[in-house]
Amino acid sequence: xxxxxxxxxxxxxxxxxxxxxxxxxxxxxxxxxxxxxxxxxxxxxxxxxxxxxxxxxxxxxxxxxxxxxxxxxxxxxxxxxxxxxxxxxxxxxxxxxxxxxxxxxxxxxxxxxxxxxxxxxxxxxxxxxxxxxxxxxxxxxxxxxxxxxxxxxxxxxxxxxxxxxxxxxxxxxxxxxxxxxxxxxxxxxxxxxxxxxxxxxxxxxxxxxxxxxxxxxxxxxxxxxxxxxxxxxxxxxxxxxxxxxxxxxxxxxxxxxxxxxxxxxxxxxxxxxxxxxxxxxxxxxxxxxxxxxxxxxxxxxxxxxxxxxxxxxxxxxxxxxxxxxxxxxxxxxxxxxxxxxxxxxxxxxxxxxxxxxxxxxxxxxxxxxxxxxxxxxxxxxxxxxxxxxxxxxxxxxxxxxxxxxxxxxxxxxxxxxxxxx
Numbered sequence: 265x266x267x268x269x270x271x272x273x274x275x276x277x278x279x280x281x282x283x284x285x286x287x288x289x290x291x292x293x294x295x296x297x298x299x300x301x302x303x304x305x306x307x308x309x310x311x312x313x314x315x316x317x318x319x320x321x322x323x324x325x326x327x328x329x330x331x332x333x334x335x336x337x338x339x340x341x342x343x344x345x346x347x348x349x350x351x352x353x354x355x356x357x358x359x360x361x362x363x364x365x366x367x368x369x370x371x372x373x374x375x376x377x378x379x380x381x382x383x384x385x386x387x388x389x390x391x392x393x394x395x396x397x398x399x400x401x402x403x404x405x406x407x408x409x410x411x412x413x414x415x416x417x418x419x420x421x422x423x424x425x426x427x428x429x430x431x432x433x434x435x436x437x438x439x440x441x442x443x444x445x446x447x448x449x450x451x452x453x454x455x456x457x458x459x460x461x462x463x464x465x466x467x468x469x470x471x472x473x474x475x476x477x478x479x480x481x482x483x484x485x486x487x488x489x490x491x492x493x494x495x496x497x498x499x500x501x502x503x504x505x506x507x508x509x510x511x512x513x514x515x516x517x518x519x520x521x522x523x524x525x526x527x528x529x530x531x532x533x534x535x536x537x538x539x540x541x542x543x544x545x546x547x548x549x550x551x552x553x554x555x556x557x558x559x560x561x562x563x564x565x566x567x568x569x570x571x572x573x574x575x576x577x578x579x580x581x582x583x584x585x586x587x588x589x590x591x592x593x594x595x596x597x598x599x600x601x602x603x604x605x606x607x608x609x610x611x612x613x614x615x616x617x618x619x620x621x622x623x624x625x626x627x628x629x630x631x632x633x634x635x636x637x638x639x640x641x642x643x644x645x646x647x648x649x650x651x652x653x654x655x656x657x658x659x660x661x662x663x664x665x666x667x668x669x670x671x672x673x674x675x676x677x678x679x680x681x682x683x684x685x
Contacts, residue, residue, distance in 0.1 A: 268346050275323075286371040286372065289368055292371060305349065307349055312337065315348060316338075316348040324341075362405075365419070366404075369389075391405055404434075414445035418457040458531075462530050468495060475492060498604045502526060505517065512617045520596075524551070525557065532561035532565075542559040565601045566602075568587070571583055582664065586660075596617070599616060627662050628663070630662065654677055654681075657676075
């Protein structure tokens with residue numbers, strides 16, 4: 265199957281616009297590094313939206329409008345996508361002069377693109393981005409570009425983290441000096457850049473660098489102080505849960521395949537209390553489930569330790585059962601937080617995870633063992649607040665292992681009713 269970029273090149277030649285189109289951004293880096301092309305960006309002189317729409321129709325693909333104001337659209341076909349945008353300025357050199365960092369300020373004329381035989385003589389590289397790419401350096405195109413769009417300050421750190429590059433000294437100084445300008449950037453854009461950084465396995469180093477540069481204080485204005493020790497330890501556990509949960513690390517890996525959970529667990533460690541956590545997450549306009557997750561982890565990070573310290577350090581007692589009922593699979597991040605805060609309770613957390621997977625979840629599968637209809641049929645009861653109380657009590661008995669069948673549940677209910685009466 266012909267790659268989408270080659271299909272677009274042939275389309276552009278047929279339409280007579282190939283000499284006005286250039287491959288830019290991450291695709292150029294991938295070509296230079298001989299990597300598989302993933303994010304493909306095309307800058308084009310002319311009506312980019314119209315061109316993208318015609319191309320999508322030509323190949324029976326999908327047209328997605330990304331930004332009408334800046335003239336950017338996406339064409340999707342067979343799992344591949346290609347972003348087409350209006351060129352900034354009246355030439356490719358003008359366009360590249362508006363970019364954030366040198367490794368993003370390179371271009372390849374579409375007419376010269378040959379995936380199997382690319383020649384460096386066709387590379388347009390006015391800011392020596394190729395050398396910076398091969399030397400592992402992040403360098404700004406100009407300080408003026410950071411001022412025009414201060415989000416680029418975060419992008420400097422994001423690309424350094426993603427590519428494991430170092431930031432050139434002058435660029436680093438400019439990023440720190442201009443960091444107050446970040447407060448003028450739309451919070452949705454800030455949050456998306458933060459997600460890119462925090463989802464990385466080794467994000468602690470970047471977050472620490474941002475803190476040392478004073479940038480975190482402009483991202484999380486609710487924080488008067490910010491310790492990163494808990495963040496560091498949580499990330500360490502997330503990267504290798506098998507060291508802490510042994511054979512029960514597989515369900516933890518699976519749980520964190522849902523992307524936002526890892527991001528939000530790390531974020532929750534930055535805040536001293538749950539109210540500050542909720543306030544910050546809401547100001548950053550995170551989704552409802554993200555806000556609830558961050559608030560929930562911040563509110564309950566001491567729950568397992570409290571059980572242990574109160575002498576209820578058994579995973580199958582009533583207090584532990586109550587905790588598992590409340591959190592279910594969210595016991596995984598809670599256990600990680602607990603270990604990070606209180607390493608001596610690692611064994612207890614491991615026992616809870618074992619109990620949850622081997623016994624608790626199995627018992628959950630047989631619920632509800634009786635229903636309100638059973639109470640009406642067997643005991644001639646009428647719907648009332650007592651229903652909820654009885655059913656909740658039966659559920660607890662099942663999860664505690666004291667009831668294993670419907671007959672046993674009904675027998676327990678008879679005992680409850682005698683007590684009530």
